[in-house]
Amino acid sequence: MxxxxxxxxxxxxxxxxxxxxxxxxxxxxxxxxxxxxxxFYWDDLILAGRGGSLPLLSADLLIYDHDGHLMPGAFLVAGIATRIAPYQxxxxxxxxxxxxxxxxxxxxxxxxxxxxxxxxxxxxxxxxxxxxxxxxxxxxxxxxxxxxxxxxxxxxxxxxxxxxxxxxxxxxxxxxxxxxxxxxxxxxxxxxxxxxxxxxxxxxxxxxxxxxxxxxxxxxxxxxxxxxxxxxxxxxxxxxxxxxxxxxxxxxxxxxxxxxxxxxxxxxxxxxxxxxxxxxxxxxxxxxxxxxxxxxxxxxxxxxxxxxxxxxxxxxxxxxxxxxxxxxxxxxxxxxxxxxxxxxxxxxxxxxxxxxxxxxxxxxxxxxxxxxxxxxxxxxxxxxxxxxxxxxxxxxxxxxxxxxxxxxxxAENPTTDYLTTARASLAEHQDAPLLEQPVSIWVLLPVAYPSNLVSRVFAPLPDRPAFSDSTDRLRMLDDSGTVVDAQVTWVRSIEPGAVPDCGHLVDQRSFVPLALDGPLTGWEWTAQLNYLASADGEISVAMEVGDPVRVPVHRGLNSVYVRLTGGGQGLRIKTLTTDLSVCVGVGPVGVVVPK
Incomplete structure (x- = not known):
C-alpha cells in the first residue's frame, strides 16, 4: 500500500x-x-518624453545620466514604443x-x-x-x-x-x-x-x-x-x-x-x-x-x-x-x-x-x-x-x-486620468501656444525638473499646441489635465512709464529698463506685457538678472505673456525688428494661476 x-x-x-x-x-x-x-507612472513619463522628442539613435537620448542610471537600452525601447503609439x-x-x-x-x-x-x-x-x-x-x-x-x-x-x-x-x-x-x-x-x-x-x-x-x-x-x-x-x-x-x-x-x-x-x-x-x-x-x-x-x-x-x-x-x-x-x-x-x-x-x-x-x-x-x-x-x-x-x-x-x-494612479484628459484637451486647444509650466505635482514632483515640464512630457503627442516661452492667449493645464484660461498674479507690477500716452517707449535695439514696484528673487516668473506696437515684429524680454526671451508682437494694442527666469528690480526690453516701436504699459509680473 x-x-x-x-x-x-x-x-x-x-x-x-x-x-x-x-x-x-x-x-x-x-x-x-x-x-x-x-x-504610466513617474519615470515612465521621462522615458517617453525624451524617447518621443529626441532622435532615436542620438547620444542625447541614449548616453544620458538618468538620476545616476546609464540605460541606453531602456531609452531605446521607450523611444520605439512612444513613436509607434505615444502614451498608449x-x-x-x-x-x-x-x-x-x-x-x-x-x-x-x-x-x-x-x-x-x-x-x-x-x-x-x-x-x-x-x-x-x-x-x-x-x-x-x-x-x-x-x-x-x-x-x-x-x-x-x-x-x-x-x-x-x-x-x-x-x-x-x-x-x-x-x-x-x-x-x-x-x-x-x-x-x-x-x-x-x-x-x-x-x-x-x-x-x-x-x-x-x-x-x-x-x-x-x-x-x-x-x-x-x-x-x-x-x-x-x-x-x-x-x-x-x-x-x-x-x-x-x-x-x-x-x-x-x-x-x-x-x-x-x-x-x-x-x-x-x-x-x-x-x-x-x-x-x-x-x-x-x-x-x-x-x-x-x-x-x-x-x-x-x-x-x-x-x-x-x-x-x-x-x-x-x-x-x-x-x-x-x-x-x-x-x-x-x-x-x-x-x-x-x-x-x-x-x-x-x-x-x-x-x-x-x-x-x-x-x-x-x-x-x-x-x-x-x-x-x-x-x-x-x-x-x-x-x-x-x-x-x-x-x-x-x-x-x-x-492601480490608484492619478497619472492615468491626467494623461487621458490632457491628450484630449491639448488636441482641442491648438490655436495658441501653451506657456511652459510643470505638470501636476500628483504626476511628477518638482525634483524631476526639467523633465516635469509640459513641453518635455507631452512632446510625443502629435495633436497638441506648440509649447513656448510666450503666448498671446494665456492658458494652463490644471491638476486634472484640462487646458483652462489663466491669469498672472500681481506679485509685482510694472511701474508706469514716463512717456505720455505711451508708458515705456521701446524704439531702439538697446535694452530699455522697466522698473517694478518691488524686487523679485531669482525664480521662474511670468510677465503680462500690455503693449501698443507700430508693426508686427519681435522684441527681446529679460529680467534684470536673467537670460532674454524672443517674443513676437503684433501691430496695434495687444497683450503678450512671457515666461522669464531670473530676478531683480525690473525687466529689460529691446526691439529686434528694424523700425519697430513698442509702448509698454502697466502689467503684473507673477505666477500663472487658473482664471
Missing part, C-alpha cells in the same frame, strides 16, 4: 516539464493581469510581459541545468515565479526595463557558464558575453552578472565535491571571465564619464534603519508570500507593510530553514553566506546612492532595489536541494512530497494575495 501511494507522487521528467510549463504559464497570466492594471499602455505592457517570459525561461533553464527534470526543480521555480519580491519592479515600466534584463542575464549567463565549464564549447562564452552586454545597456547593476555566474559554477563544483572548485571554475570558464573583464572595463569608462553619481553615507544609525526596513519589513516576509498588505501616499509607489506577527514568523522560519538545511546537507555554508552577501550588497548600494535629506526609510520597503535577489534565492534553493545529505532521510517517502506540496501551496496562496493587494494599491 505504501509503495502504491509513493508511486502516485513520483513525477517523471515529462510530467515535471509539464508542471513547470504550467507554473510559468500561470505566473505569466498573473503578471499579465498586473500589467493590465498598471499604467499596450506596448509598455507587451514589453513587460515579454521580458518576464524571457526571465522565467532563463531561470527554468538554469534550474534544469542544476537539478535536472526532477520534482525538486519545481520548488525554486515556484519561488521565483510567484514571489511578491519582483512584483513592484515588474508593475512599473521604467523599473521593469531595468530589473527584468538583469534577472534574465543573472540566470542565462550562469547557465552558459555551467555549460562552458562542463563542455568547453566557446559558443557559451560568446552568448554569455552578448547577454551581459545587453543587460548592461539596460541597468548598470548588471556588472554583477559575471560574478554571480562564477559563484554559481564554483558553488556547484564545491557541492559536488570538487577538490579545487575556484581553480577549476577559473580555468574552465576563462574565455567568459576574460571577456567579461574587458566588457566591464569598457563599461566602467563609459559610465564614469557619463554619470555624475552622488554617493552619500547616511551614517551608521540611518544605514542600520534602512537595512532593517529592507530586511525585516522588506525581503524576509516575501519568503512566506508576504507582505500581504501595502501602504502608500500618492504620488509615491506602494511599500510593503507586513504585520509584526508576520515579520516575527518569517524570521523564525528563515532561521529554522537555515539550521535544518545546515544539519541535513553538506557543503552548503558558502551558499548561505554568498546569498546573504548578495542581498547586503544590494542594500548597501541603495544606502549610498539613494540616501538624501528627504529620503524616507520606506524607500527600502518598495522592494525594487533588490528585486534581482529573487533569482539568487532560486539559485540558492537549487544548490541546497542538490547538495548531498549528511544522514539518510527517515521521513517516509509519501510524506515528503505531501509536505513539499503543502508548503508550496501555502507560499503560492500568500504570494497571490500579496500580488492582489499590491495591484489594488498600485
Amino acid at each position: 505504501t509503495e502504491d501511494v509513493g508511486s502516485r507522487w513520483q513525477l517523471g521528467p515529462a510530467r515535471v516539464l509539464q508542471v513547470a510549463l504550467g507554473l510559468v504559464s500561470g505566473s505569466l497570466l498573473v503578471r499579465s493581469w498586473v500589467a493590465a492594471r498598471s499604467d 499602455w499596450i506596448l509598455p505592457m507587451i514589453t513587460m510581459i515579454a521580458l518576464q517570459a524571457l526571465a522565467s525561461y532563463a531561470v527554468f533553464r538554469l534550474l534544469r541545468k542544476i537539478l535536472g527534470l526532477r520534482p525538486a526543480l519545481l520548488i525554486p521555480l515556484a519561488l521565483y515565479l510567484f514571489t511578491p519580491l519582483t512584483v513592484p519592479a515588474f508593475a512599473w515600466w521604467a523599473a521593469a526595463l531595468n530589473a527584468l534584463p538583469l534577472q534574465i542575464a543573472l540566470a542565462w549567463v550562469a547557465g552558459d557558464a555551467l555549460e562552458l565549464c562542463r563542455t568547453g564549447r566557446r559558443r557559451y562564452a560568446i552568448s554569455g558575453l552578448l547577454v551581459t552586454i545587453t543587460a548592461l545597456l539596460f541597468f548598470e547593476k548588471s556588472v554583477v552578472v559575471p560574478f554571480v555566474a562564477f559563484a554559481t559554477v564554483a558553488l556547484l563544483a564545491h557541492i559536488d565535491g570538487s577538490p579545487r572548485p575556484l581553480r577549476s571554475t577559473a580555468r574552465r570558464g576563462a574565455p567568459l571571465w576574460t571577456g567579461s573583464a574587458v566588457v566591464l572595463g569598457g563599461w566602467a569608462v563609459l559610465y564614469l564619464s557619463t554619470v555624475d553619481s552622488q554617493f552619500e553615507w547616511a551614517g551608521p544609525e540611518r544605514a542600520f534603519q534602512l537595512f532593517h526596513h529592507a530586511t525585516s519589513l522588506g525581503l524576509v516576509p516575501t519568503l512566506l508570500g508576504g507582505p500581504w498588505t501595502w501602504d502608500r501616499w500618492i504620488p509615491s509607489p506602494p511599500w510593503a507593510s507586513p504585520s509584526t506577527s508576520l515579520v516575527v514568523v518569517s524570521w523564525l522560519v528563515l532561521v529554522a530553514v537555515m539550521l535544518a538545511t545546515m544539519r541535513s546537507k553538506r557543503r552548503i555554508g558558502a551558499v548561505w553566506v554568498l546569498t546573504a552577501g548578495y542581498f547586503l550588497l544590494s542594500v548597501a548600494a541603495m544606502v549610498i546612492t539613494r540616501w538624501g535629506a528627504d529620503t524616507t526609510y520606506e524607500l527600502a520597503q518598495t522592494l525594487r532595489y533588490f528585486t534581482d535577489t529573487a533569482v539568487i534565492l532560486a539559485i540558492c534553493t537549487a544548490l541546497i536541494v542538490r547538495a548531498p545529505a549528511r544522514n539518510p532521510v527517515v521521513v517516509p517517502f509519501p510524506a515528503r512530497p505531501v509536505v513539499a506540496a503543502t508548503v508550496v501551496a501555502a507560499f503560492l496562496a500568500g504570494s497571490l494575495w500579496s500580488t492582489y493587494t499590491f495591484t489594488r494599491s498600485w
Whole structure:
C-alpha cells in the first residue's frame, strides 16, 4: 500500500516539464493581469518624453545620466514604443510581459541545468515565479526595463557558464558575453552578472565535491571571465564619464534603519508570500507593510530553514553566506546612492532595489536541494512530497494575495486620468501656444525638473499646441489635465512709464529698463506685457538678472505673456525688428494661476 501511494507522487521528467510549463504559464497570466492594471507612472513619463522628442539613435537620448542610471537600452525601447503609439499602455505592457517570459525561461533553464527534470526543480521555480519580491519592479515600466534584463542575464549567463565549464564549447562564452552586454545597456547593476555566474559554477563544483572548485571554475570558464573583464572595463569608462553619481553615507544609525526596513519589513516576509498588505501616499509607489506577527514568523522560519538545511546537507555554508552577501550588497548600494535629506526609510520597503535577489534565492534553493545529505532521510517517502506540496501551496496562496493587494494599491494612479484628459484637451486647444509650466505635482514632483515640464512630457503627442516661452492667449493645464484660461498674479507690477500716452517707449535695439514696484528673487516668473506696437515684429524680454526671451508682437494694442527666469528690480526690453516701436504699459509680473 505504501509503495502504491509513493508511486502516485513520483513525477517523471515529462510530467515535471509539464508542471513547470504550467507554473510559468500561470505566473505569466498573473503578471499579465498586473500589467493590465498598471499604467504610466513617474519615470515612465521621462522615458517617453525624451524617447518621443529626441532622435532615436542620438547620444542625447541614449548616453544620458538618468538620476545616476546609464540605460541606453531602456531609452531605446521607450523611444520605439512612444513613436509607434505615444502614451498608449499596450506596448509598455507587451514589453513587460515579454521580458518576464524571457526571465522565467532563463531561470527554468538554469534550474534544469542544476537539478535536472526532477520534482525538486519545481520548488525554486515556484519561488521565483510567484514571489511578491519582483512584483513592484515588474508593475512599473521604467523599473521593469531595468530589473527584468538583469534577472534574465543573472540566470542565462550562469547557465552558459555551467555549460562552458562542463563542455568547453566557446559558443557559451560568446552568448554569455552578448547577454551581459545587453543587460548592461539596460541597468548598470548588471556588472554583477559575471560574478554571480562564477559563484554559481564554483558553488556547484564545491557541492559536488570538487577538490579545487575556484581553480577549476577559473580555468574552465576563462574565455567568459576574460571577456567579461574587458566588457566591464569598457563599461566602467563609459559610465564614469557619463554619470555624475552622488554617493552619500547616511551614517551608521540611518544605514542600520534602512537595512532593517529592507530586511525585516522588506525581503524576509516575501519568503512566506508576504507582505500581504501595502501602504502608500500618492504620488509615491506602494511599500510593503507586513504585520509584526508576520515579520516575527518569517524570521523564525528563515532561521529554522537555515539550521535544518545546515544539519541535513553538506557543503552548503558558502551558499548561505554568498546569498546573504548578495542581498547586503544590494542594500548597501541603495544606502549610498539613494540616501538624501528627504529620503524616507520606506524607500527600502518598495522592494525594487533588490528585486534581482529573487533569482539568487532560486539559485540558492537549487544548490541546497542538490547538495548531498549528511544522514539518510527517515521521513517516509509519501510524506515528503505531501509536505513539499503543502508548503508550496501555502507560499503560492500568500504570494497571490500579496500580488492582489499590491495591484489594488498600485492601480490608484492619478497619472492615468491626467494623461487621458490632457491628450484630449491639448488636441482641442491648438490655436495658441501653451506657456511652459510643470505638470501636476500628483504626476511628477518638482525634483524631476526639467523633465516635469509640459513641453518635455507631452512632446510625443502629435495633436497638441506648440509649447513656448510666450503666448498671446494665456492658458494652463490644471491638476486634472484640462487646458483652462489663466491669469498672472500681481506679485509685482510694472511701474508706469514716463512717456505720455505711451508708458515705456521701446524704439531702439538697446535694452530699455522697466522698473517694478518691488524686487523679485531669482525664480521662474511670468510677465503680462500690455503693449501698443507700430508693426508686427519681435522684441527681446529679460529680467534684470536673467537670460532674454524672443517674443513676437503684433501691430496695434495687444497683450503678450512671457515666461522669464531670473530676478531683480525690473525687466529689460529691446526691439529686434528694424523700425519697430513698442509702448509698454502697466502689467503684473507673477505666477500663472487658473482664471
